[in-house]
Each structure stands twice: as structure tokens, then as C-alpha cells.
Amino acid sequence: MKYKVKDLSLAEIGRKQIEWAEMHMPTLLEIRKRFEAEKPLKGINIAAVLHVTKETAALVRTLKIGGAEVALAASNPLSTQDDVAASLVNDGISVFAWKGETEEEYYSNIESIVKLNNPQIVMDDGGDLHAYIHEKASELKIFGGTEETTTGVIRLKAMEEQGVLRYPVIAVNNAYTKYLFDNRYGTGQSAIDGILRATNILVAGKIAVVAGYGWVGRGIANRLRGLGARVIVTEVNPIRALEAVMDGFEVMPISEASKIGDIFITATGNINVIRKEHILNMKDGAILANAGHFNVEIDVKGLKEISIGKRNIRPYVDEYILPNGKRIYLLADGRLVNLAAAEGHPSEVMDMSFANQALAVEYIVKNKDKLSKKVYNMPEELDYLVAQIKLKTMGILIDELTEEQREYMKQWKYGT
Template sequence: MASRVRDPALADRGALQIEWAEMHMPVVAKFIRERFTREKPLQGVRIGAVLHVTKETAALVRTLAAGGAEVRLAASNPLSTQDDVAAALAREEGIEVCAWRGMNEEEYFSCIRWVTEWRPNIVIDDGGDLHAMLHREYPEIAASVWGGTEETTTGVIRLRAMEKDGVLKYPAIAVNDARTKMMFDNRYGTGQSTIDGILRATNILFAGKVVVVAGYGWVGRGIALRARGMGARVIVTEVDPIRALEAVMDGFDVMPMIEAARRGDVFITATGDKKVIRREHFEVMKDGAILANAGHFNVEIWVPDLEEMAVAKRQVRPYVTEYRLTDGRRIYLLAEGRLVNLVAAEGHPSEVMDMSFANQALSAEYLVKNRGKLEPRVYVVPREIDEEVARLKLKAMGISIDTLTEEQKEYLSSWQL
């Protein structure tokens, strides 16, 4: 199957979107791409990628191709593809795409299967569906993969579960856990883009609202910080006592979801787990409560309970579904419970994805260079890659920093004063 996109005629418009993103992604689209173009470290390598097909992803894919790779790209979410970007990528040499906005479940997994059956050497995933399919349905192909990377917290959890169960068949780099990814993409990127998605979908005023944030990892921290910055009163729910304590020390109210459900105007899930907001919570929510998800999969807000409870359902705005309950209360679900920042908006700002995708490009190069030397387990991004991404980002921003003198290095490495 050749590339499959919604409308190839959208390619010119998509090219402009990619140009805009790349102007704000100098690490991936300038520094790394220039070196990759000269050195061709990925020459002849097949890279299978399952990512959100956005203008920022296009910058990464074009850099991989510039390094000599052949790339097949499928969507990591049925509703996140930017169709013009997919069309623009599909017409570039060395890149094939299977993605369009609004895929059904069968179409979604058929595109991932299209990537898998191509027998890629390196796999790049966002959420773990590609890794899971390789191991569950194509173990013989998985055994031939040189290595993989993973973009999200959810996907890294799945990879570590595979490693724990002794079934992981290739080395995998947890790109999500790089400091230049999680501290910036997860916190600042998701924090801003989630609020952006909610505002585009609803046009509500955040000031004065009670916003409930479920989960206080890097994503939850970013959302809570941005919501407070817009004047919202923020409640955090957590199951981890250390994170809950951190939220308290950061000045947020912390309580169980069943209590927060009675108070909240807007609910945002960011846990990576399922059934975080469910029937008992819906039963006590205010009339007009708004539900949004910032976690990878559409399981955090348990929509089956909402469907069972509703006596009427209608779409009142793009990406806003109203559920009317038996007592007349209305609950509004955004983006079908999927990633609100990518469904109702454009995802993370290009500037922050620059660092995340720089880690992806350099990790792919690392896996190629170390083919056959790594065991089938989950690895952190090598420190030298993480720090190189930070250095290049600072360089792009025109910022210089100090360096240690030899005397200072010796002092820090010795136990004798």
C-alpha cells in the first residue's frame, strides 16, 4: 500500500504549516538536520513511526529522511492527524504516510499494522501501540528490530511492563524520561496546549472557575500551573502521597476525586490510568461540568458510564458533546475523551517539541550506532544526548552559560577538600 491520506491536494497548505513549525524548531530542523545531511548516519535504515501526524512531527520525519532513512509514518491517535501535513509528507521522497483525521478503530490499527509488516529496523512510538502490536501479533518481526524509542509516559509504562514480564524483544529508549523532554514537553507543552484545546472547544473564562486536575506528574503540574495563572481555583487529586504533598506545598487544594467532583467546574485528567472519573463522580457533579482528558488514551474519563447514565446526548459545538442525565443535569465531554490538546487544538507549541524530537532523532542514531550491543530492556536517554539537546536549544536562543574550570571539576570529583 502506498501512502494513504485524506486529500493529496492539501499538500501545499501542509507544506506551509511545516515551514512554520520548522522556523521554531532550530535544534531538529537546523542543527541536527544539517549534520544528518552531511553524515547520513541513518543511510538505508527503515524507521517505522507511530506518532501524532502534526507539523512538528513532520520536522522530525524530514530530519530522519535527511539522515538517509526510509520512513513509514502512521497516526498514534485517530483524531490528532493534521490532514494537510500528512498530504505534504506523503509527497516527499523516502517518506510514506498512513493517517487521516477521524479514523475508525479498524483503520487506525490497520495503519499501524502497515508499519509493522514493513519490517522496520528502528521503531518510534507514541503511546505504545506499535510496540504492543509487534510483540503481541508479530513476535518474529519484533525479534528482528534493532531498537525502539517511546515518546510518552503511557508508552514507557507499557514497555517497562514488557521488560518486567520478560517479553521485550529489543532495546527501547524511554525518550519521555529525558530531562529535556519531560521537564519541558510534559510540563510546559501539555500545560499550555491542554488549556488551549479547552478554550478553543468551549471559549469559557478560566478566571474564577474551579478546575480539578487529576494527577500531579509533570503533565498535571503544568496544567495546574497554567490554570492557576489564568485565575482558576485549582484542586489536585492524587493517589501518590509524595506528589499529593508536593501539590499541597505548591499551594493547591488536594482531596479525593469524590469530593472534588462536587466542587469542580472543569475536570482535566492527566494520570495515564483508567476510570479516573467514573459513575460515582458523574452522579455528584454540577450542572454544566466540563470534562477534558490530557492523558494518552480515552479511558481516564470512563465514557461508558456516562453513556449509560445519559437520557439524551447531542453535540453542541465542535468537540463538545452534551450528556443530559435523568435529573436534568448536563455534563459536557470534550474531544470524545481523547487528547483535548490535539483533537480540539494543534498540540504542543513547536518550540517545546523541538527538544522532544531532537531526543528522538539522536536516540534513533544511537540505536543504529549501537546495533547488537544493547540488551532487550528499557534504557534512559544517554546523558550526553540529553545535555547536547539542552546545549543546542540554548544556542538557538542565543544564551551562553558558564563552564567548570579544571580546578572546579577536580574539587567536585574528590572527597578531599
């Protein structure tokens, strides 16, 4: 089989969703025009483990138009948009993904795209594809790969430090035009969108606790404040904690915040940030949501162990009854709330993230014999190119340095 999706009859609905996304992704479409003319990826097999959304569809369609053969699996069991998956099959993309995969199906789908595609380039969101190839497909000759998320970059850096990384990887996540916008504005909006779709609660007046003040956490915290929430930040990094304080947020340990919060959102990339002892502290009706890549930040297993009852209240909302009679509401089983309960990031911000992905793949193809087995940041000139194209599509002009200014920046003698 060259695909495995939920229902091919959804393809026409998916086509309209993809058209809607592409209408709002002009940067990627500018790159697509050049790819169509130049075919820089001709003869290249790509295996991609990404969230199968309408925005991802715009990316893989661009790669295919550029000459590549693409096989796609989901990077989260709950993030696939089934209509989009069906439409991509009609476009000749080998898709193995559907919403609601079991853990076994999730890893089986990753295995399927690798065995089907024999990739030369791999694109990942979280690091599971990279890990699979290193552990179970070491015979493949990989030119290089890309990584979309902070979580995945952390895993790849660990592989590099341990000397086991087998091919070069471009950390697309580290591009300025990715993390300053995708992580901050994209997750900031989409995580709250997921919470609102799941619960339909009023945010104004609530005490919202954001665990982690990286770019994702600060995006979420600022948008919660904009909706009228009273926001508390919890952190382990003293510099980020200090920044949160000076940004006007209250900062305290999770052990204290757990006693007063109404909504909790984890955004750390680490494990068991909210644990059993914190959950037992919480108010009746507290809501738990996760915006980190893996479902490990909230101790879901611990929540189940201490609960005496559970029932599903609404789609993606499970009610847990604690021994003290309090009710705790877990969203999307602790998985990425923005993709499980909503549609993920808006197309406008994924426009830049996936423009970076397309250019990174092209860069690997052109430089495959020059790159070492290490994790690279996105080349600065490509990062700037994405910003330049984005501004152009928005109709925004900026200044350029004069020759005098360029010369001034090269010298050291001029003083006051």
C-alpha cells in the first residue's frame, strides 16, 4: 500500500481547506514558483513526519512540485486533519496518517513511510523519525534532515554530543523567522484557540498559570493577558523568570500556583511539570492543557492513579474526580491542545516556518557533500530571505544601508 488514511471520500473537503491555507501562505508560494521552474529536488525521496494539516499540505505540495517524491506520516496521533490527508493522496503523496492513531499505529506509520520511500532527506517534528532511522534503518544513506521543534532539536543535539548522529540536520526551529513568530505568535494564539474550542470558557478574570517562559510560553502568557486573564508564570530558569517579572507577570513555584490557578498550560518541553502533588492542590474545576510537543508535561498517569472516577464531558475534555471530591478537567489527554482540539497554527505564521523548511531541504541537496554530521542552524541568508519575501508579500518596504553606513560598520577608528 502507498497510503493509509481514514477516508478518501473526504478529499474534496480537504482540497478546499488546502486552498484556504495556500491563500494565506504567499511566502511559500513564491518559493513554489521558483521550485516549479527549476526543479531543485528532482529525483530526491523525502520522508516527513509532520502534523498533517492544511498548512503542511502546502509544504509537501511545494516539495513535490520541486521534483521530490514525498511520503508523509503524522508527528502526533491526534493532529491529523483527515480531509487534508485524503486530498494529499489524490496529489500523489504517500500519506500514512489519521486522527486518533494508537501509539502502535503511530510508530507503524513512521516505519511504513521509511520502508516505502527509502528517503535521502528526512523532515521531522519532534525527533521520532530521526530516532527511528538511527535505531532501525541505519542502512539508509541520508543526505541530511530538518527539525521543526525545540523538543526535536534538543534530542538531536544530544545525539550529536554523544557522537551518534549519522547525518547533518538543519534546525529549522532555530531560524528567527520560525521561532520568533511560529513559537510565539502561532502557539500563543492556537493553544488558546484549542482551549476555547474544547471548553468555551470565558478567559477574562480567570487565573491562568503558564509553565515555562520560553518563546512558546511568553506567547501564550501575553495572549492570555490580552483576553483579560490574570497570568502567573512558573519557571526553573532564573533569567527567564526575571524577564517574566519585568514583563509584568507574577512568578512563583508551581507548588504555590497550583493552589490558585483556574487554567494551567504547560510549555516547557520537559517531563512531569505538573505532578500528582500539584493536582491534589488544585481548585475544583481546574483545567489542564499542554502546549508542548509530547504528552509528558502533565503527569497523566499520575492523575489517573489518584482519581476515583473519570468521564468524558465534551470532545477533548475528560473529567477526573479526586478523592477529595474535586473535579479536574484534562484537555486532549495531555497532548498538544492546539492541534488535538483545534487546527494548529494559523496559516500566515506557518507560511514562514514552512518556507524555511522548503529552503532548508534545497540547501541540503545543494550542499550534501560539504555538510558534517552535526546540527546546523538555518543559514542566516535563507532566514533573511524568508523575512524579505514575507515583507514583500505584505506590501511593506524597509530601508537599506547606504554605502557610507556600510563602511562605517566596518571600521573601528571613529569615536564620538
